[in-house]
Amino acid sequence: MPAASAILLGIQIAEAVARGIHSAIEAKIAVETMVAEGRDPTPEEWVALTAVTEQLLASIRES
Amino acid sequence: MNDSKPWYLSRTIIGVLISLLSKGLVALGYNPSPDIEADLVNLVLLAIGFAGDALAVYGRVKATKGIGRRPGDGDPPLGVGALAATLLLAASLAGPLAACATPAADTPAQRVYALQADLNAGLAVVNAYVHSPDAAARPQVKQSLKSLAATAVAAVLSAQAAVRDGNDAVVPAAVAAASRAVSELGAYLTAHRIAEAADARR
Numbered sequence: 149m150p151a152a153s154a155i156l157l158g159i160q161i162a163e164a165v166a167r168g169i170h171s172a173i174e175a176k177i178a179v180e181t182m183v184a185e186g187r188d189p190t191p192e193e194w195v196a197l198t199a200v201t202e203q204l205l206a207s208i209r210e211s
Numbered sequence: 212m213n214d215s216k217p218w219y220l221s222r223t224i225i226g227v228l229i230s231l232l233s234k235g236l237v238a239l240g241y242n243p244s245p246d247i248e249a250d251l252v253n254l255v256l257l258a259i260g261f262a263g264d265a266l267a268v269y270g271r272v273k274a275t276k277g278i279g280r281r282p283g284d285g286d287p288p289l290g291v292g293a294l295a296a297t298l299l300l301a302a303s304l305a306g307p308l309a310a311c312a313t314p315a316a317d318t319p320a321q322r323v324y325a326l327q328a329d330l331n332a333g334l335a336v337v338n339a340y341v342h343s344p345d346a347a348a349r350p351q352v353k354q355s356l357k358s359l360a361a362t363a364v365a366a367v368l369s370a371q372a373a374v375r376d377g378n379d380a381v382v383p384a385a386v387a388a389a390s391r392a393v394s395e396l397g398a399y400l401t402a403h404r405i406a407e408a409a410d411a412r413r
Contacts, residue, residue: 171335175328179321188320194371197327204334205364208357211341 171200319382320374323389327367330393334360336400352403359396366392 316322346353370389373382
């Protein structure tokens with residue numbers, strides 16, 4: 149694979165990782181908020197998180 | 212304790228350094244809260260993880276010698292892109308997930324939520340890789356990743372259903388199964404990197 153293609157692949161994966169990690173960090177902050185507030189995730193929070201999960205799995209299956 | 216890791220990846224050492232920094236700030240009249248210290252530790256570990264990934268990709272691309280088997284050995288040689296992607300995937304999955312894992316999760320529902328967040332980070336990595344040309348050249352790896360991802364998702368969603376239903380009888384087993392499945396996905400990426408490195412040295 150040419151170096152330019154390797155770099156592009158690395159950047160694309162890094163971008164995907166960054167998006168996934170950003171989502172994970174947001175969810176982590178949400179968990180800390182839940183702990184501080186002494187509550188479990190709301191139905192809306194579960195729906196939002198699961199939407200990301202299902203979207204990613206669907207994309208993986210399409211490959 | 213049999214496994215070792217670099218000092219700069221140790222949450223304890225990073226935490227001590229952040230604590231020392233905080234004490235210095237107190238001496239200067241600024242009083243950071245413990246919550247900020249915890250966030251700083253996670254952010255520093257995350258930054259170190261990303262820096263390591265970037266260095267791995269840069270080093271591999273700049274290498275003057277390729278990596279791969281000799282012609283006629285059977286499987287196609289490992290391309291620069293495949294190695295870079297695998298290194299990035301494995302390191303990224305281990306590093307940021309470790310930094311993102313929250314010790315603060317108290318209840319089973321909170322733990323499952325945090326676990327699913329970690330899973331989403333891993334799925335993003337898998338999704339990027341299975342759509343890459345390198346994955347097309349390695350159909351068995353691609354199929355294994357798809358299978359492990361599907362299994363992990365099913366297990367985590369089952370755990371979610373259990374905690375939301377409040378079914379105390381099945382929650383512990385469901386959460387344990389979900390945690391195991393997510394760990395297996397991460398372990399496969401890490402092990403795959405090791406296996407490829409071993410193949411490259413033959």
